[in-house]
Amino acid sequence: MSTIRFRALESLINRETFKAEIQPEKISSYFGKHVFGDKLMQEYLSKEAYAKVKDAIDNGTQIERHVADQVAAGMKAWAMNHGCTHYTHWFQPLNGATAEKHDAFFEPTPDGVAIENFSGSNLIQQEPDASSFPSGGIRNTFEARGYTAWDPSSPAFIISGTLCIPTIFVSYTGEALDFKTPLLKALHALDKAAVDVCQYFDKNVTKVTATLGWEQEYFLVDEALYHARPDLSLTGRTLFGHSPAKGQQLEDHYFGSIPARVTAYMRDFEEECLLLGIPIRTRHNEVAPNQFECAPIFEEANLAVDHNQLLMDVMTKVARKHRFRVLLHEKPFAGINGSGKHNNWSLATDTGKNLLSPGKTPKNNLQFLTFFINIVKAVHTHADLLRATIASAGNDHRLGANEAPPAIISAFIGSQLTSVLDELEKKVKSTGKMTPDEKTELKLGIGKIPQILLDNTDRNRTSPFAFTGNKFEFRAVGSSANCASAMIALNTIMAQQLKEFKAEVDALIAKKKLDKDEAIFQVLRQYITDSKAIRFEGNGYSDEWVKEAKKRGLNNFAKTPEALDALVSKQTLALFESNNVLSHRECEARHEIQLEMYTKKIQIESRVIGDLAANHIIPTALKYQSMLVNNVQGLKNILDAKAFQKAAQAQLEIITEISEHVSVIKKAIDDMIEARKVANKIGDARKQAQEYCYKVQPYFETIRYHADKLELLVDDEMWCLPKYREMLFIN
Ligand code: ADP
Ligand code: MG
Numbered sequence: 001m002s003t004i005r006f007r008a009l010e011s012l013i014n015r016e017t018f019k020a021e022i023q024p025e026k027i028s029s030y031f032g033k034h035v036f037g038d039k040l041m042q043e044y045l046s047k048e049a050y051a052k053v054k055d056a057i058d059n060g061t062q063i064e065r066h067v068a069d070q071v072a073a074g075m076k077a078w079a080m081n082h083g084c085t086h087y088t089h090w091f092q093p094l095n096g097a098t099a100e101k102h103d104a105f106f107e108p109t110p111d112g113v114a115i116e117n118f119s120g121s122n123l124i125q126q127e128p129d130a131s132s133f134p135s136g137g138i139r140n141t142f143e144a145r146g147y148t149a150w151d152p153s154s155p156a157f158i159i160s161g162t163l164c165i166p167t168i169f170v171s172y173t174g175e176a177l178d179f180k181t182p183l184l185k186a187l188h189a190l191d192k193a194a195v196d197v198c199q200y201f202d203k204n205v206t207k208v209t210a211t212l213g214w215e216q217e218y219f220l221v222d223e224a225l226y227h228a229r230p231d232l233s234l235t236g237r238t239l240f241g242h243s244p245a246k247g248q249q250l251e252d253h254y255f256g257s258i259p260a261r262v263t264a265y266m267r268d269f270e271e272e273c274l275l276l277g278i279p280i281r282t283r284h285n286e287v288a289p290n291q292f293e294c295a296p297i298f299e300e301a302n303l304a305v306d307h308n309q310l311l312m313d314v315m316t317k318v319a320r321k322h323r324f325r326v327l328l329h330e331k332p333f334a335g336i337n338g339s340g341k342h343n344n345w346s347l348a349t350d351t352g353k354n355l356l357s358p359g360k361t362p363k364n365n366l367q368f369l370t371f372f373i374n375i376v377k378a379v380h381t382h383a384d385l386l387r388a389t390i391a392s393a394g395n396d397h398r399l400g401a402n403e404a405p406p407a408i409i410s411a412f413i414g415s416q417l418t419s420v421l422d423e424l425e426k427k428v429k430s431t432g433k434m435t436p437d438e439k440t441e442l443k444l445g446i447g448k449i450p451q452i453l454l455d456n457t458d459r460n461r462t463s464p465f466a467f468t469g470n471k472f473e474f475r476a477v478g479s480s481a482n483c484a485s486a487m488i489a490l491n492t493i494m495a496q497q498l499k500e501f502k503a504e505v506d507a508l509i510a511k512k513k514l515d516k517d518e519a520i521f522q523v524l525r526q527y528i529t530d531s532k533a534i535r536f537e538g539n540g541y542s543d544e545w546v547k548e549a550k551k552r553g554l555n556n557f558a559k560t561p562e563a564l565d566a567l568v569s570k571q572t573l574a575l576f577e578s579n580n581v582l583s584h585r586e587c588e589a590r591h592e593i594q595l596e597m598y599t600k601k602i603q604i605e606s607r608v609i610g611d612l613a614a615n616h617i618i619p620t621a622l623k624y625q626s627m628l629v630n631n632v633q634g635l636k637n638i639l640d641a642k643a644f645q646k647a648a649q650a651q652l653e654i655i656t657e658i659s660e661h662v663s664v665i666k667k668a669i670d671d672m673i674e675a676r677k678v679a680n681k682i683g684d685a686r687k688q689a690q691e692y693c694y695k696v697q698p699y700f701e702t703i704r705y706h707a708d709k710l711e712l713l714v715d716d717e718m719w720c721l722p723k724y725r726e727m728l729f730i731n
Pocket of ligand 1: 211212213214215295296297298299344345346347354468470471473
């Protein structure tokens with residue numbers, strides 16, 4: 001057996017389960033212990049400073065310098081009590097990771113000693129050397145400065161002796177270079193638009209927040225096997241590997257008992273999360289072997305996004321202690337399920353109401369229907385943008401494959417709500433006033449929406465955007481994605497839609513002298529008619545849906561380069577600009593960054609495929625082949641012609657087959673390299689991404705197909721790469 005694979009497998013035999021030091025106390029006693037949250041702020045800050053920070057959190061007000069100094073002093077005292085020596089601004093640049101640059105509190109003084117210092121200005125703003133973060137051309141190299149600025153709405157936290165301060169990240173000219181800046185703006189736009197609409201129903205509502213509860217899917221692989229697979233360690237997914245005899249056909253992994261070594265890992269990273277205030281609550285096996293999921297209780301969207309980014313970091317770090325590697329890639333293994341990150345999303349008022357939960361009274365239900373129908377309408381109008389926000393090289397393998405929502409955006413609402421909407425469409429007059437009897441009938445009708453839809457909503461797991469009783473679940477988001485991308489779009493389209501809705505209702509009231517409810521009914525009725533094409537209750541995985549969607553005029557962008565176009569469509573540019581979320585320049589920069597990231601990922605995969613095929617797989621196959629050749633020659637020496645024919649037949653066939661596969665692989669590698677050379681010369685980012693997508697990537701399949709055939713032919717002892725059956729079923 002090749003030494004590297006042999007050693008990897010050998011090290012697994014006596015792999016001990018890492019015993020983490022699990023806190024003996026109840027979770028409630030240590031939850032959020034590493035977070036500078038509300039209670040600690042009250043303890044460490046003056047009444048004035050605390051009130052100012054609260055106001056900044058709730059209403060986005062500016063914090064003055066002298067207050068920032070007080071907050072910094074409080075944070076420093078708390079952090080140092082927990083053994084912190086450093087602080088960092090923690091931000092989310094557009095490469096999808098999180099970034100930090102640690103500075104010590106310590107500062108030498110002129111008299112030769114030192115003090116621990118952390119001032120308001122250290123807290124509020126920093127200037128990391130940011131020239132190597134993606135900017136999409138916004139930052140010229142001569143003006144490479146980027147600034148991070150404190151986001152008080154997400155609390156500071158401690159990781160490994162460092163105080164981490166969540167921040168936004170902008171260029172010298174004020175343009176956003178991160179996910180958080182536009183997310184905060186989108187949430188602000190949504191708040192304002194939603195409060196305005198809530199006023200029709202409840203004057204007490206003064207704030208509406210978007211809520212997000214993500215579900216994170218992931219795979220675990222033993223670290224020794226991971227290191228023996230250069231494709232996994234360099235690209236996050238396997239680029240070769242024949243399907244094992246047993247995959248997920250028996251579905252015996254889903255919700256099955258969790259292996260002890262994995263449980264130990266889960267408990268350990270969950271505890272880290274809980275200390276960081278991430279309200280993680282659910283864990284279970286997923287459908288594919290070695291695939292798992294975790295989910296928290298939902299939170300305000302900005303905080304939930306930060307928490308998901310933190311979770312991915314924590315999972316990755318803790319996995320190393322357990323000698324695992326966590327795979328967050330959307331499709332680490334061909335032939336079995338990939339991983340997603342469902343974004344459960346809803347809207348909550350400061351009066352304690354979930355706006356997507358039907359109420360007890362017709363008035364409450366009309367409010368519910370208003371928000372509900374506006375979402376469906378917004379998704380209909382901006383479906384292409386939603387598709388764009390989930391596009392990535394990794395997610396391309398998942399969307400439209402058998403286990404994942406299709407690349408066609410549609411909304412599932414369930415049979416009960418379908419009939420409610422049908423009824424409204426039928427009964428509401430498209431123009432003119434309703435009689436008192438008609439109004440009463442309508443209200444009675446919507447009063448019948450069951451208060452708790454939750455228990456009796458049908459689930460449709462094939463829909464990319466499904467209503468699940470009191471929230472929508474955006475299921476098409478990729479497992480490695482920053483949720484902010486989807487959340488920026490979703491909250492902005494909702495803000496825009498609600499603004500338009502209010503304008504239309506107000507116009508009907510003013511011009512047609514309709515009463516408020518009547519006007520609302522009329523506009524909603526129109527929306528139901530207009531947005532019908534986006535509603536789909538059937539099987540999203542079926543071929544019929546692809547045909548049906550085409551008839552309805554819904555787009556089906558299977559690949560990232562085209563899917564991203566919607567980021568810079570006229571409609572999207574206007575949407576983000578008028579809601580003050582992203583300027584044209586920022587949209588264009590983001591588009592370019594996404595295209596470049598796509599190109600780079602495919603480029604790296606292509607290099608790794610070329611390298612592995614040429615330097616690992618072909619040599620191994622040839623070694624085995626020459627063994628056979630030697631044997632055949634030996635047989636020839638000792639046997640007569642007839643006996644030789646019989647004895648060597650099978651081997652000669654294998655020898656030929658190996659030669660055939662090797663020559664196809666060799667030619668495909670050469671052609672792929674030529675295609676890459678052509679693609680690399682293209683200056684336009686979109687054209688280059690397309691070239692990589694349609695001219696380079698197709699070779700992957702050819703090379704893999706023949707390499708996987710060789711895996712089946714070559715002596716198992718000699719095969720160099722850990723096999724699927726080893727990576728997926730051993731833990
Ligand atoms: P599943 O989709 O696996 O059946 P659930 O429906 O129980 O799971 O919930 C999944 C996720 O939905 C959880 O992470 C939960 O926090 C989130 N969730 C529940 N209510 C809301 C809400 N009002 N807003 C946002 N997320 C929510
Ligand atoms: Mg779910």
